[in-house]
Amino acid sequence: MGLYPYDPNHMKKGTEALDWPNLTAIQPVAGLIPEALRLVTKRQDAGTRERIFRIGDSVRNVYLVISGEARLIRLDRRGKEVILQRSRGGFIAEASLDSRNYHCDAIAAEPTTLLLCPAAAFRQALERVPAFSKAWQSQLAGVVRKLRAQCERLSLHSAADRITHYIEAEGTDGVVTLRQTRMAWAAELGLTHEALYRTLRLMREEGFLEIDGNRICAKA
Secondary structure, eight states, rough: OOOSOOOOOOSSEOOOOOOOHHHHHEEEEESSSSSSHHHTTTTEEETOOOEOOOOTOOOOOEEEEESOOEEEEEETTSSSSEEEESSSEESSSSSGGSSSSSSSSSEESSSEEEEEEEHHHHHHHHOOOOOHHHHHHHHHEEEEEEEEHHHHTTTSSSSHHHHHHHHHHBBTTTEEEOOHHHHHHHHHOOOOOHHHHHHHHHHHTTTTTETTTTTEEEEO
16 A cells, blocks of 8 residues: 555545635635536545555546645655655646656645546546637646746845746745745755755745745845
8 A cells, every 4th residue: 555545435536626726715726627627526625645546557646635635745765755746735646637647746735625627527628618728738848947046046045046047036025924834944955954944944034034934135
């Protein structure tokens, strides 16, 4: 069964009518889903460390994270978890839509709510609804831009440079509000949490940052 519990019948799948205005308010990207596709979309609730799908599974659904955190992972030869993608909102494993099988595992890092769109219906909607197809292309372009920024950030040597780059790339007007724990942020930056905490403290003491809870502002 692997390192994580996996039982497709165990994770709760909502069959009740979904509250789309509320879902869109929580996760605006849900508003991209056209009416015909909404009729066959279901909700799935996954507990901490539950596996959403496993490597080799047939691609039957497209997943949209509404709340919580989903991670795409593989295990290296020593059994260590390698995180390929981390999502706290939005679609995950987008590239799998054109594949027959998943090339990694997906787990919930914490209690997580997702929407499941049947892959066949999703592809059909892309073919039949031009506005949805255009929105999906824009969504994929945004993912590419984000991945490029992450690659550039990880190429920077100092922790301070990575923090500054994150604020500028992911924030607005030099301000970013974190939607994850400091430990999860450290992992995304490729830093130990000790290095992140130490660097944040130094940057604040030296007047480069203002920190108010999860709100971090870069000072000119």
